[in-house]
Amino acid sequence: MYDSPKYASRAGIPLTLNGAQITVNAPADWRLSKALRDALHLEGTKIGCDAGDCGACTVLIDGEASCACLVALGQVAGREIVTIEGLGQRKTAARLQQSFLRHGAAQCGICTPGMLVAATALLERKAAPSETEVQDALGGVLCRCTGYRKIVAAVLDATAEKQAAKLPDSGAAVGARIERLDGQRKVKGEDVFGADAHPRDALLLRVIRSPYHHAAFAFGDLAAYQRAHPGIARILTAADIPGENCFGVIPPFADQPVFAATHARFKGEAVAAVVGDKDEIEALDLKTFPITWTELPAHLTLDTALAATDLVHEARAGNILVRGRVVKGDAEAALAGADHVVEGIFETGFVEHAYIEPEAGFARRVGERLEIHACTQAPFMDRDDLAKIMGLKPEAIRIVPTAVGGGFGSKLDLSVQPYLALAAWLTGKPVRLVYSRTESIATTTKRHPGRMRVKVGADRHGKLVAMDFEGDFNTGAYASWGPTVANRVPVHASGPYFLPHYRALTRAVHTHVVPAGAFRGFGVPQATIAQEQLYDMLADKAGIDRLDFRLINALGPDQPTVTGQVLGPGTGIRACFEALKPHWARARAEAGKANAVPSLTRRGVGVAGMWYGCGNTSLPNPSTMRLGLKPDGRLALHQGAVDIGQGSNSVITQICADALGAPIARFDLLSADTDQTPDCGKTSASRQTFVSGKAAELAGRALRARILRLANAGEDAKLDFGDGHITVRDGAAAHRIDLGPLPCDQHGYVVMAEETFDPPTAPLDADGQGVPYAVYGFGAHLVELAVDTELGTVKLRKITAAHDVGRAINPTLVEGQIEGGIAQGIGLALMEEFHPGRGENLHDYLIPTIGDVPAIESILIEDPAPIGPFGAKGIGEQALIPTAPAILNAIADATGVRLTRVPATPDRIRAAILESRK
């Protein structure tokens, strides 16, 4: 009567794939994405959500862009499929790939295959599309890194064949817009992310998690369950952990169990895992796992946790994890004497990192050692924490970071690693674990929701006299980076302004929700939302232009910060505000003109400033870089700063090349691997360009000195690198060093340098006075927007971003960081809020799409930080911080209403407008 499907699958499913006719032997009801990856081992097609929400899996089906995760393999029988792997053969697509490289349109690269395929569908239909057409074509692919602007530019510029820029010569790398050195594999879909590389025979692991925010539990008959499911090789629980069932990024506060032992403290907390044959583990219905739950009362909000007598952690009284404090002068008295005082309570929501790559990796046991391949921002911290969990020496563990499909702070904490390590160790087999989107959102860290009560005062002339700041941050069930947030906020809450009197007190409060941890800015973006709105209110009260008010108060190089530090040269905030002045004047005039015509749509302009200390707060955070010269004349840079898309692979090489005096093309890059690269610390706190970059500069200079010594040449000599030899040119003299005959060290290098840099900081005293950071980055954003006052919707028109980056080592990458940070700031301001236990997907949790990010103009200010490599500072977090308050200030400018709670969704804006009319 009808074709038997079983029969059909036995024969395989015929289709055309990237021009070749093939037969796929996989179940017809598999998702096409799964068939491509698991059956055909074409892993360029990425899976970010398995639900149509991210577009990372986009392929062409008969020329039409489609989500491979929403199509059954059987549905494409006889069809023509094109994946990222097939784009190189198509002329338009190949041009597009090169354009992506030129424009820096791929950062982490996890969205890149989907973007390229979707853009190819457009360009093959329409060679010269408009910007709107590009947005319509790419609206279904989410990118969390780039802010989309460079993607749009790359697609618009893909029409003509263009030459790739040559790599710069010796001495010209710093400041050059080179294509990212790891870019080719990203635009070809060849980069290996956490879910991509794994031994074919790896077992699969799945985690059993708490369905309640707070619950006690008891296992049933686990042995019987295992017997009933022969595919299960092993069930893992807390009882199986050889070392300590406890981890945490800040060792003195470590409190998070790998598996909860008796009760779970947040919805999604792991309690057990099953490991075994892939197909059988996939087919398990985990709801049948033998466990009984007893739901317990849960504290989900700051208020309930602070009022509670029952504690999330017994040893932490009042549910307070930690308090932060910075006090200078007498804020209370100064406020009492101030001419103008404003105050407010500001609240921010839980924000999810929403990188497009859910956590994934695999582990294997190699004799008495463990190897973990997973996406991470902090390989050495992972190694040390895993050693504790496994009861092994740190040297017995090797962490090999895969390409990271976005991190933004959350991949600093352990996620899949402990489960993988334990399972591989105990089964002796390679084991793989890939988080689903739901698992990723439900269980990995978030941005702390904050509630801040702030009062600021100024004198008659608009000079700030004092700020009084109190902030509570919901840190969730475990410590994670809660202490860092509680300590960073008081240091930064003044903003980049001179404040003679200051008091900032913070608390990180435990609740029964998923831990809040590090997210681009460690609490500073939340505090800036309060601070910059209040400064606008104060400027208005004092009758001073809002930008002028900031210029009047901008921190000068000789003025002490709120921690008493005098920053000296490199205090670039004034320059940032100055750079915005002409834009401010133009934007205000345009908005004024538009608003002169009565309309329900009101235009507004807003400005906000920021500062951000690069590196750990008053704690050592060294990076070590190794640079070796090989007998063949090539250079090996052991670059252990994990590139999570921000570009450290490229930037650090650029720095090292110029410090040494070698062309970049000479360099072979060894990326982070705890067996191969010295410790470069974590990729966070905007420290990699600054700290690891400085270590790379020092290593470059040290190697140079050693080579010059071999030739007895002076400091200014030029190095010419040849194959197997170097020619040292010192004035008219040329000295040839043949490398072949030189002895090699244990790494195989004829000359080697290894250098460490640890930024000088000093501990903070009980009042928070001291030198928390060696270097601060500064910036200011100007937002132009329109508010539909009837619907409460916001249309962003343009964002102008001025950032003092010390030195732009690679301006394209710096702009990429700025644009990506702005996109996240837009999300924070206007749409993002995670509700624990609800909406753990990218359907309900909304991040900006390509249509939500307006034109961005970046102004790079280079006020060199004397201590930074070639004067460079960090930019990673800086870029996000002023966006949200500048948007809120612009909304207030447009409508007269202050949004004290973010996200400022249409319903909140509309409610505020209605309230203001009462």
Add this chain to the structure above:
Amino acid sequence: MFLQPKSVEAALAMMAEPGARLLAGGTDFFPAQGEQVIEHPVIDISRLADLRGIATTPTHIRIGGAATWSEIVAQPLPRGFDALKAAAKEIGSIQIQNRGTIAGNLCNASPAADSVPPLMALEAEVELLSAAGTRRLPLGAFILGNRKTALLPGEMVSAILVPRNVAENASAFGKLGARRYLVISIVMIAVAMSLENGRVGQARIAIGACSAVAQRLAEAEAALVGCRKAEEIAGRLHAGHLAALAPIDDVRATAGYRRDAALILLRRVAAAAMLAAGN
């Protein structure tokens, strides 16, 4: 078990398999499936020619149930379909529009299904096919509640039928969401309108995402009759016309906002429909 019928008849026969489910564009099917492995028979109807295509009969315009949003957008259709096309262009993303089908949207019966208001405003009927024969239901009688339809076991949606006379009306659509692409509606509204001597003769208004099932707003429709100018429309519509709505609070918006925004959007979309009708 993955079943690929070659004809609608074969598909109907396969539906007798216990637990069998239809698969069209898969854009609701797979997200609902989540991580769970598929254990029931799946019948792929996405390639059945009889279910695709758009045809004109003497009385109706007939859209095959498995027509995709992209196909609907690309098809020249009377202006009554402008609202449906506008809705189609706002459904998710290109990727979703290339696969997702009109019947899938109706059968999924989400309160936020974007095609429902434009089709209600066109007095659309749903053609249901089973081994026992064919029946037709007005769209309002087909969708019964949140995720609930009048589909009987063994029945599929073979087509959507729109009366040709209604399809001649001008139409407009508006959708309010919290971001530009890939967004579920907070409110969406479709208005189809005919003019008589420059005045509104008949208006058909449907509103979605403000109650379990999208609704026609009879009182608002009546209030527009006789209206002479688009600028007059706002004054003719007031909150009382939306009394029948039962919006809820959810992660996307508060109920109060939905009610408030619905009126604003209604005024705008109705005015746009009137302008379109005058052209």
